[in-house]
Every structure is written in C-alpha cells, then in structure tokens.
Amino acid sequence: MTKLLVVYHSKTGGSRQMAEAAAKAAEAETPTTLLAAADAGPDDLLAADGYIFCAPENLAAIAGVMKDFFDRCYYPVLGRIEGRPYAQMVCAGSDGENAKRQTARIAQGWRLKEVQSAIIVCTHAQTPEETLAEKTIPEKELALCRDLGAAMGAGLSMGMF
Numbered sequence: 001m002t003k004l005l006v007v008y009h010s011k012t013g014g015s016r017q018m019a020e021a022a023a024k025a026a027e028a029e030t031p032t033t034l035l036a037a038a039d040a041g042p043d044d045l046l047a048a049d050g051y052i053f054c055a056p057e058n059l060a061a062i063a064g065v066m067k068d069f070f071d072r073c074y075y076p077v078l079g080r081i082e083g084r085p086y087a088q089m090v091c092a093g094s095d096g097e098n099a100k101r102q103t104a105r106i107a108q109g110w111r112l113k114e115v116q117s118a119i120i121v122c123t124h125a126q127t128p129e130e131t132l133a134e135k136t137i138p139e140k141e142l143a144l145c146r147d148l149g150a151a152m153g154a155g156l157s158m159g160m161f
C-alpha cells in the first residue's frame, strides 16, 4: 500500500495546523505519517511514496528547522526517491514566495515531481507581537490544505502519479 509522509515545522502553530489538516484528509485515502521536521530523517523519506512539505517563511527563507531537515536528508536520499510526487504548503506573514522557491529547488534536486500547486497561507502578521503570537488558520484556508492532502492521498492510493 502506498504511503504519504507529511513533514512540517511550526513555531507559532500555523504550519502545524495546515499540516495536520492535510495529513488528516490524506489519511482517509492512504496511510499517512505526520512528522515534525526535527524528528524526521532520511529513513522516513525512503519509507514513503510521496511527500507534503509544510513550513513557515522566516527572513525570506524556509524556516531553519525545515532547512536543517533538508540539509540532513539531501545526500542520504539523493538518487533514491526520484520521480516520487510531492506538494508543499507555506505559512507566511506577508510573502512566502522565497520559501516556496527554495523548497521547489530542493525537490527539483531530488527529481521529485510536483503534482499540485503550492499553497501559501498568509497570516498577515506584521508587528513583532502579531508575528510571535500563536496563529489560528481560518477554516477557509484549512479547507485548501485538506483538499491538497486528500488529493495527494487519493492520487497515491490510485497510482495516479
């Protein structure tokens, strides 16, 4: 049976809510593992048939813990996961495009296949207080994450990718 891995990092809860929504919807379609980036490694990538990556944009880049996950895993799995499907979600205060670009570039290096357009959820956090506060992702945007997860799960279980 095909398996989906959802890897996320989150400091103030936004990306975690997005990843949980996607993983729960995917689980209804195919076995799905949800892992925090700090706890995920090469073996988790090798054990899965497809991936969803979800992280905040920090300082115009992928949040460091997520980048560390990619750094730790890049060479151990290089050439061993080629062609597998992936999608990504970014939680951002105002932009998110650079984090999206970086993840897409890493995935391209691994020769993963992007099977759904990236989702960027903007929390509109501007001030330091807003930025450091716990986030609540609105239902409308969680629904987009659920749709992405369900489509990944269904596509994997039906062998569409």
Ligand SMILES: Cc1cc2nc3c(=O)[nH]c(=O)nc-3n(C[C@H](O)[C@H](O)[C@H](O)COP(=O)(O)O)c2cc1C
Pocket: 009, 010, 011, 012, 013, 014, 015, 016, 055, 056, 057, 058, 059, 060, 061, 091, 092, 093, 094, 095, 096, 123, 125, 131, 132, 135
């Ligand atoms: C140190 C730091 C830097 C940030 N830099 C950016 C940025 O460059 N672009 C952006 O859109 N949001 C930026 N943000 C806002 C976060 O992306 C936003 O708060 C998001 O909700 C964090 O996701 P999380 O709730 O999963 O931790 C930054 C936040 C922090 C703490």
